[in-house]
Amino acid sequence: xxxxxxxxxxxxxxxxxxxxxxxxxxxxxxxxxxxxxxxxxxxxxxxxxxxxxxxxxxxxxxxxxxxxxxxxxxxxxxxxxxxxxxxxxxxxxxxxxxxxxxxxxxxxxxxxxxxxx
Numbered sequence: 001x002x003x004x005x006x007x008x009x010x011x012x013x014x015x016x017x018x019x020x021x022x023x024x025x026x027x028x029x030x031x032x033x034x035x036x037x038x039x040x041x042x043x044x045x046x047x048x049x050x051x052x053x054x055x056x057x058x059x060x061x062x063x064x065x066x067x068x069x070x071x072x073x074x075x076x077x078x079x080x081x082x083x084x085x086x087x088x089x090x091x092x093x094x095x096x097x098x099x100x101x102x103x104x105x106x107x108x109x110x111x112x113x114x115x116x117x
Contacts, residue, residue: 003043012083019084023051033103
């Protein structure tokens with residue numbers, strides 16, 4: 001199966017043929033992670049409703065939770081106004097981050113605190 005031509009034609013990919021995917025928790029809207037998708041990863045995600053991404057380091061597709069059990073059931077995928085970013089809303093089972101944190105941003109450095117002007 002291939003990505004629907006009308007959607008494939010709208011997407012703006014980077015030089016490697018990838019689109020940025022911002023993955024958020026469907027219930028809380030917390031940002032869980034950022035990943036990359038090629039057309040095949042997006043098609044599989046839409047077809048199976050399991051978060052499927054493209055690993056730039058391994059240069060292959062990977063299904064979130066395939067080895068860890070921390071799966072993502074995809075509830076919704078949206079394309080942003082420029083068609084260069086996808087918003088993937090998921091029900092996350094277990095931690096989303098490979099470090100074991102709930103999100104990839106839990107232990108991240110804050111560049112600007114929320115209460116600073």
